[in-house]
Amino acid sequence: MALSCSLNRYLLLMAQEHLEFRLPEIKSLLSLFGGQFTSNQETYGKSPFWILSIPSEDIARNLMKRTVCAKSIFELWGHGKSPEELYSSLKNYPAEKMVPFLHSDSTYKIKIHTFNKTLSQEEKVKRIDALEFLPFEGKVNLKKPQHIFSILEDYGLDPNCIPENPHNIYFGRWIADGQRELIESYSVKKRHFIGNTSMDAGLSFIMANHGKVKENDIVFDPFVGTGKASRKNQKWRGPDENIRANLRQYGLEKYYLDVLVSDASKPSWRKGTYFDAIITDPPYGIRESTRRTGSQKEIPKGIEKCPESHVPVSLSYHLSDMFFDLLNFAAETLVLGGRLVYWLPVYTPEYTEEMVPWHPCLQLISNCEQKLSSHTSRRLITMEKVKTFENRDQYSHLLSDHFLPYQGHNSFREKYFSGVTKRIAKEEKCSQE
């Protein structure tokens, strides 16, 4: 049955990448621009077609100025599971909402978008001709039309089982495209200066969007890294190989505040709420080690101490301690409503939701998995500060049921390498057979 038309229904055409990250991105951006996420659709699993209610076209446009997960947005004029259903849904769409875009002085074009099927030119023309009943009075202009309309056909997700007829057909007025092209223009491949752990551009935008970052926000990355030379066998960085120069490359230098060399386990900040967002990719101990500074006293017994020196010794920094410090730091220094967005490495066979570090001042907003290998993944955790930090909050996680499973992160490195080595051995064995 065709969905009945209601006010301000929009169709989002989503990119088929980073599927788990899409819903939190759209929800975060909508709440940033004053439009709560509302929809009649029950799930937002894998389909690229999402129907949403958005309060205004301005909010829809703002959403598209930021999203990297959505390709385009359309004002939805009709939807059905067959051409007949689509046409009857279109006939029910209020004429007064169509007329401003169809009058005789206007120019327009109709496009066809299919998912999981390619149509011939003849089939496309047939579909456009079938819309003759719509009160189009303007002139067709294929090069520079004032208004673009789209027929979107959904042939499901299985490339090995493409149905004859689409599962769903939509018709809408195109409003705006998202920011997918940023993924290419900001690609680390094109960046002047990179480190060996530089974050992929698409995921970086997703992280900023999950963090609801907006203009004039102060954003901090406690594990910003990129302190080493990025080229092989090069010990020193060139004068323009730094984070400021990277921002300059994109015309963003005015947003750069500074970088400080400091150990994240011993934050050097005065007490206060400085940050609108903390967005970070902490070390997992795989390509970059997890180390923290320590004093001579902290060196375990049995290990020879160096003579007293002002140079801090480096101690191994357990992952669970690092996340505990990070959450406490975020709880202390974020403004209320500010967000912490970070990657949590997990060994998938042992992962449970209880492993996600917890804090009384931070509410979990989303938890999205990116697979790294058959047995490891990292999860993008987004938390929002919902309560002012008090000193007693600092250790409350120790009392929670979460604490023990959460300590399981400590052996991630060993598990990562044991799994990898086993897999490589297996693959080698298979290729020799």
Ligand SMILES: C[S@@+](CC[C@H](N)C(=O)[O-])C[C@H]1O[C@@H](n2cnc3c(N)ncnc32)[C@H](O)[C@@H]1O
């Ligand atoms: C996964 S990388 C993130 C890198 C960053 N996204 C970039 O573009 O280079 C983690 C970084 O944290 C740094 N790190 C390790 N232990 C640290 C500590 N105790 N305090 C601050 N940074 C640390 C590592 O050197 C590494 O550069």
